Amino acid sequence: MRFIRCFDGLWANLGFEVVFVKVVIVTGTPGAGKTTVLNGAIEKLKDRYEIINYGDEMFRIASERKLVQHRDEMRKLSPEVQKDIQKLAAESIAERSKEISVIVDTHSTIKTPKGYLPGLPIWVIEKLNPDQIILVEADPDEIIIRRLKDATRERDAEYIKDVEEHQLINRATAMAYAIQTGATVKLIKNHDGKLEEAVEEMEEVLRD
Amino acid sequence: MRFIRCFDGLWANLGFEVVFVKVVIVTGTPGAGKTTVLNGAIEKLKDRYEIINYGDEMFRIASERKLVQHRDEMRKLSPEVQKDIQKLAAESIAERSKEISVIVDTHSTIKTPKGYLPGLPIWVIEKLNPDQIILVEADPDEIIIRRLKDATRERDAEYIKDVEEHQLINRATAMAYAIQTGATVKLIKNHDGKLEEAVEEMEEVLRD
Amino acid sequence: MRFIRCFDGLWANLGFEVVFVKVVIVTGTPGAGKTTVLNGAIEKLKDRYEIINYGDEMFRIASERKLVQHRDEMRKLSPEVQKDIQKLAAESIAERSKEISVIVDTHSTIKTPKGYLPGLPIWVIEKLNPDQIILVEADPDEIIIRRLKDATRERDAEYIKDVEEHQLINRATAMAYAIQTGATVKLIKNHDGKLEEAVEEMEEVLRD
Numbered sequence: 001m002r003f004i005r006c007f008d009g010l011w012a013n014l015g016f017e018v019v020f021v022k023v024v025i026v027t028g029t030p031g032a033g034k035t036t037v038l039n040g041a042i043e044k045l046k047d048r049y050e051i052i053n054y055g056d057e058m059f060r061i062a063s064e065r066k067l068v069q070h071r072d073e074m075r076k077l078s079p080e081v082q083k084d085i086q087k088l089a090a091e092s093i094a095e096r097s098k099e100i101s102v103i104v105d106t107h108s109t110i111k112t113p114k115g116y117l118p119g120l121p122i123w124v125i126e127k128l129n130p131d132q133i134i135l136v137e138a139d140p141d142e143i144i145i146r147r148l149k150d151a152t153r154e155r156d157a158e159y160i161k162d163v164e165e166h167q168l169i170n171r172a173t174a175m176a177y178a179i180q181t182g183a184t185v186k187l188i189k190n191h192d193g194k195l196e197e198a199v200e201e202m203e204e205v206l207r208d
Numbered sequence: 209m210r211f212i213r214c215f216d217g218l219w220a221n222l223g224f225e226v227v228f229v230k231v232v233i234v235t236g237t238p239g240a241g242k243t244t245v246l247n248g249a250i251e252k253l254k255d256r257y258e259i260i261n262y263g264d265e266m267f268r269i270a271s272e273r274k275l276v277q278h279r280d281e282m283r284k285l286s287p288e289v290q291k292d293i294q295k296l297a298a299e300s301i302a303e304r305s306k307e308i309s310v311i312v313d314t315h316s317t318i319k320t321p322k323g324y325l326p327g328l329p330i331w332v333i334e335k336l337n338p339d340q341i342i343l344v345e346a347d348p349d350e351i352i353i354r355r356l357k358d359a360t361r362e363r364d365a366e367y368i369k370d371v372e373e374h375q376l377i378n379r380a381t382a383m384a385y386a387i388q389t390g391a392t393v394k395l396i397k398n399h400d401g402k403l404e405e406a407v408e409e410m411e412e413v414l415r416d
Numbered sequence: 417m418r419f420i421r422c423f424d425g426l427w428a429n430l431g432f433e434v435v436f437v438k439v440v441i442v443t444g445t446p447g448a449g450k451t452t453v454l455n456g457a458i459e460k461l462k463d464r465y466e467i468i469n470y471g472d473e474m475f476r477i478a479s480e481r482k483l484v485q486h487r488d489e490m491r492k493l494s495p496e497v498q499k500d501i502q503k504l505a506a507e508s509i510a511e512r513s514k515e516i517s518v519i520v521d522t523h524s525t526i527k528t529p530k531g532y533l534p535g536l537p538i539w540v541i542e543k544l545n546p547d548q549i550i551l552v553e554a555d556p557d558e559i560i561i562r563r564l565k566d567a568t569r570e571r572d573a574e575y576i577k578d579v580e581e582h583q584l585i586n587r588a589t590a591m592a593y594a595i596q597t598g599a600t601v602k603l604i605k606n607h608d609g610k611l612e613e614a615v616e617e618m619e620e621v622l623r624d
Contacts, residue, residue, distance in 0.1 A: 109591070113621075115602030116601045118595045121594075121598035134323070168376075168584075169591060171376070171380060172384075173592075175324070175588075176381075176591055176592040176595050177595065178324070178325075178329075179330055179381065179385065179388075181330075182326060182331075184320060184323035184325045186323030205321075205322055340530060340531065342531070380591075383534065383589040386532070386534045386537075387537050387541065390537035392531035394530060394532070395532075412529070413530055413531065
């Protein structure tokens, strides 16, 4: 059995058993419901995909190299070492994707006190070489309520603007990733009470 | 006679006959009126530019190589082959632009079921090396009515959001293209009843 | 004494005297108050940073090479020569940043008659290799009033849209810069009557 990374059936005509493998990046701002939608969508596609959390992969690599013992030590590593681990994680995922389609669970950007940090800088995106990027989104006010897990608190107008800004930044960043690899960028809205629609939409994008 | 790709008259002082040649990318979401504005603007500049439709150029190349007979067979080609044809089209256009200024008629992103597909991924934009990128835009509700060609249908709020999103994605993507080549990005609004203004604006950008 | 470009104290444990040096890009559309906020924030950090205006650096280099005598001659240089000077300026700043942290005062995009021009195209951003990018922003109507320096003129709705558009373009462009170097992108709002908050926020980002 051979796995060939391609999208269509041309090779099948040559008598190869073809399994189409691809790399999909799934992102979403906290509260958008990335994990819930992904778990729903993957149910019928379990055999097709392996889900790899990018942060977990980085921690695994750093632990193996005895650089850290606990996860919160990761960010104390020097930026050069962090960058090396980022690259190694990307390489390891790219290697895995030769055998099975991979969903990389990560962030388009991470909001830090120093500003928005791109989750997939050029040295990562080039190695991962994704075929598809998915952004799970929701309305800012929905996201805020979900984060609070307490629907009683007033929906703060300033806070809504912040979430709106972050989602906008995530989109712009995703397009800059996409032109590096030719990946498609799918925005999936996960609105309150419409989880099933979001799940179906993601299933549709993940299927072949 | 020599053609030199530059913007100003420095070489003219050295006794060369100088024709300033450049590559301009013109994009616009369906219904924005890209072709109408372009046709209007090119009237007075016909001798200066050759307009090349990027999709046509790809089809021409694929046909010559006997890969396809009809246009709708293009998307059935394997992604690797498609990528090769994309590159060949970019090279052919770049070659042509050594002799005459070229307007490339294409899309910033294409909306597909799998998501927004960048029209000019890195391996294309680097070869085309555009001097200018133009986005023809209109208000989402104007675009929807134009697409419907039937002003009676209600302007659907959800649909308006979709068009707004696509235009926003197109802008972000255009800026990511621009930093790869240093191109300017001009947004030209083609509002209902103001075609002449849009045409004049494009003429102004295309002139010299 | 050795200067090492890094963010944390790992090297200090090895007995080196460590000075953390970094490159910060500070941008802002005219009227956002970039210079005011920067001057306020730098007060307490004067020994840590050298501020270099990118345009000044380019002019210095062109003057030294006898290419121009006055600043307004810069834009008359051929694009190839301009590009070379841009690169030399970036190299000179990168060289300086080995000795002291540098703040580069420049623009995310410049609005020209031909469209938005990226201030830091790929050949510049790769050389500068910034650690942080800061965008000073304000509400479009605040910016317009500041530009007019005359609060009596009516706030023009069309003009507000233009400023909004430019700031949005600046953000998208900044994220495309960021993925090239892994820099963080901080949006700092400099609202009317809240200069102190903006100054504090920038101080916070520049500190350590």
